[in-house]
Every structure is written in C-alpha cells, then in structure tokens.
Amino acid sequence: MQIFPAIxxxxxxxxxxxxxxxxRETVYGADPCAQARAFLDAGARYLHVxxxxxxxxxxxxxxDSIAAIARQGGLYxxxxxxxxxxxxxxxxxxxxxxxCILGTIAVKDFDFTARMARKYGERIAVGVDxxxxxxxxxxxxxxxREKGVDFCRRLRDAGVKTVIYTDISxxxxxxxxxxxxxxxxxxxxxxxxxxxxxxxxxxxxRRLERMGVRxxxxxxxxxxxxxxxxxxxxxxxxx
Numbered sequence: 329m330q331i332f333p334a335i336x337x338x339x340x341x342x343x344x345x346x347x348x349x350x351x352r353e354t355v356y357g358a359d360p361c362a363q364a365r366a367f368l369d370a371g372a373r374y375l376h377v378x379x380x381x382x383x384x385x386x387x388x389x390x391x392d393s394i395a396a397i398a399r400q401g402g403l404y405x406x407x408x409x410x411x412x413x414x415x416x417x418x419x420x421x422x423x424x425x426x427x428c429i430l431g432t433i434a435v436k437d438f439d440f441t442a443r444m445a446r447k448y449g450e451r452i453a454v455g456v457d458x459x460x461x462x463x464x465x466x467x468x469x470x471x472x473r474e475k476g477v478d479f480c481r482r483l484r485d486a487g488v489k490t491v492i493y494t495d496i497s498x499x500x501x502x503x504x505x506x507x508x509x510x511x512x513x514x515x516x517x518x519x520x521x522x523x524x525x526x527x528x529x530x531x532x533x534r535r536l537e538r539m540g541v542r543x544x545x546x547x548x549x550x551x552x553x554x555x556x557x558x559x560x561x562x563x564x565x566x567x
Contacts, residue, residue, distance in 0.1 A: 329533065329536065329537040329541065329542070329543060329544060329564050329565065329566055330373075330374050330522075330542060330543035330544075330565070330566065331372065331374060331533075331543070331544060331546065331557070331560055331561055331564065331565045332374045332375060332376035332406070332522070332543055332544065332545045332546070333367045333370075333372050333374075333375060333376070333545075333546050333547075333550055333557055334375075334376040334377075334378070334524075334545050334546060334547040334550075335360055335363055335364060335375065335376070335377050335378075335397070336377075336378045336380055336547070337360060337377065337378065337379050337380060337381070337390040337393055337394070337409075338350075338353065338380040338381055338390075339381065339389070339390075340358070340360070340389075340390060340392075340393050341355050341356075341357065341358050341360075342355070342356045342357040342358070342359075342360055342363050343355050343356060343380070344356065344547055344548045344551060345380070350380070350384065354548075354551075356551045360393045360394075360396070360397055361393075361396050361397055361400060364397045364400060364403065365400065367403075367557060368400075368402050368403055370556075370557040370558045370561070371557070371558050371561045371562070371565070372403060372557060372561065373403065373404060373565075374403065374404045374405075374406075374543070375397070375403040375404070375405045375406070376406055376408075376492075376524075376545045377394055377397065377405060377406070377407045377408075378407075378408050378409045378429075379391075379394065379407070379408070379409030379410055380409060381409070381410070382409040382410020382411070383408070383409035383410055383431065383432070385410070386410045386412055387410060388410065388416070388419075390409075391419075394407055394420070394423065394425070395423050398423040398424040398425055399423075399424070401424070404426045404427075405424070405425050405426055405427075406425070406426060406427040406428070406429055406453060406492075407420050407425050407427075407428055407429065408428070408429030408430075408431055408453075408455050408492070409429075409431070411428050411429060411430055411431070411433070412430075412432065412433040413433075414444065416428075417444065417448065417452070421448075421451060426451065427450070427451050427452065427453055427490075428448075428451065428452055428453070429453045429454065429455045429492060430444065430452060430453070430454050430455065431454070431455040431457065431465070432465040434454045434455075434456075434483070435463055435465050435474070435479070436465065438482075438486070441454065441483070441486065441488070442486040442487060442488075445483075445486060445487040445488045445489070446487050449489070450489055450490070452488070452489075452490075453488070453489075453490040453491065453492055453522075454483050454488050454490070454491050454492070455491075455492045455493075455494065455524075456476050456479055456480055456483075456491050456492070456493045456494070457493075457494045457496055458475075458476035458493070458494070458495060458496065459471060459496040461475050461476060461477075462474065462475055462476065463475070463476050463479050464496060476493065477509075477512060477513065477516075480493065480513060480516055480519060480521075481516055481519075483519070484516055484517075484518050484519040488519070489518075489519070489520060490519075490520045490521075490522065490542070491513075491519055491520070491521055491522070492522040492524050492545065493509075493510070493513055493521060493522065493523065493524060493525075494524040494525040495509060495525045495526065496525065504526055504527075504528055504529070504532060505523060505525060505526040505527045505528070505532055505536075506525070506526070507532065507535055507536070507539075510523050510536055510539060510541050511539050513541075514539040514540040514541050520542040520543075521540075521541050521542055521543075522541070522542060522543040522544065522545060523536050523541050523543070523544045523545070524544070524545040525545075527544050527545070527546055527549060528548075528549040528554055528555065529549075529554075529555070530555070530559070530560065530563055530564070533560065533563075533564045534563075534564060537564055546560065
C-alpha cells in the first residue's frame, strides 16, 4: 500500500481542519518545507498536498509553498485544491508535481475532467469528498445530488484511473475510517482507490490493504502522534 502523509496548507501554514470546517482549524507548523523534509526523513516516498484556500475560493494562495516543497525533491507529490483549469494543471506539473487532483471541477464540468484524464493519464486523479454519502464541492461547503459511489463508477467509465475518496464526517475527527465504504469502493474494477479521512491505526491500514485499497492518506493521526510514519511505512508501506 502506498502511504501519503498529508500537508494541508492555509495561509502558508500547515493546518488540519475538523470535518472540513474552516472555522475549526488546528495549526501544526509555519514551515511546510520542514514538514515535508520530516516526512522524507521518516521514509516517506509519497506526499499529499492540499491548498485549502484554493479549494474554497479557487485561488493559488499557496502556490509558492507548494513550489518550494517540490523543489526539495525526493517525493512523489500529488496536489489538490483549486485545480480547475488545464493551465493550473500545467503549472503544477511544470513544478515537478507528479499528479494533480481535480475536485470541484470534476462535478461541475465532467467533460473537462474526462478530457484531462485522457490527455494526462495517471498524472490526473479525482478527489471525491462525500458527506452523508453525497459528493461535496467548493471546499466541502456544498452538497451535490450524486452519490459518491455512483460518481466513482462514472469517473471510471470516463477513463479516470485514481480516485481519492474522503468521508468528510471522519476527516480530522480521530474516530477511525469508514471501512465498509472502502470495501465497496475497492470492488469497482479498473479504479484505484486512495482512502482518506479518519485513518488512525495500523489495523485499519492492514484491513484497507487486504481489501485492495491502493493507497491511504494520513493526516491528523500523524500530527497528533497516534501513528508513527516510519512504523507505518515499515509495516504496510510499499513502492
């Protein structure tokens, strides 16, 4: 299983939100590059970066921070948050980012998403964030009318290879992840699933791996010390 430690950026700082609530923020550091180096020193090969400002308002407020992380090298970096145009995809890929994550735009302009998936292949992933089973957009503030699992099947049919699925109710809550949901998602043939939101124990990671979930994103559990990244990579991490 691929292990992606997460860096969520807001105003240039490393933060975590509770269940996607921008008013319930915990700041974990003012130096994103130092945090990325710490993950690398612990054995990480992958890094998940989200521009929370971009996710909410479509800006590139944290572009310089992401560029600085990318310049350090050594990590396969995926970036999401406000990636809604091909121009922005190209800017990130030109930095050395390995994969761009489409979120809100995947719901609001599905044809664009399908075109980008065909053109850029595995360098495009889609982030599917769901609350009460339905896809949420615009920094998790709005709910669509489409169920998350159904949307994943539609993405697969359009040529998307990787979906990063977040159960918002579990994100940052420290209550464990939604294993039943990921078991259902892992059965979608031809789609690689990344689990995100609430993963907080080695046993959960082992169960996700047995289900066939390709990757997992770790956030608050690392920052709060409930999981040790080096141990996680030794136990369940793969190339």
